[in-house]
Amino acid sequence: MNLISRMFGPALPSLSAQELSEKLKTSERPLVIDVRQPEEYREAHISGAKLIPLGELGQRIKELPQGKEIVCVCASGSRSSSATKMLAGAGYTVLNMNGGMGAWQRSGLPVKKGTAA
Secondary structure (H helix, E strand, C coil): CCHHHHHHCCCCCEECHHHHHHHCCCCCCCEEEECCCHHHHHHCECCCCEECCHHHHHHHHHHCCCCCCEEEECCCCHHHHHHHHHHHHCCCCEEEECCHHHHHHHCCCCCECCCCC
């Protein structure tokens, strides 16, 4: 085990914004969980993303389906890393989107504005 793994644990399963964009075009579309705050979500989010702020995730974890791939997203990848660890520890199949919504928008991928339907 290398020093980084000993200090921080194993690497989180993750994917890039572009990889998530491609997955969202398939019939096996993952569930995207946006763990930012509601005001951040209203400014710009991935179409179809479910808003569950990180501070609420522990209480709302039962809302998430077992057996479906979940991708966690935040602004930069930090909060979503915490969410990914929490969900992985609870037995979910989960990935962290590297770089968060910043990476999504820098890649020129589409965003929705406003609250969830």
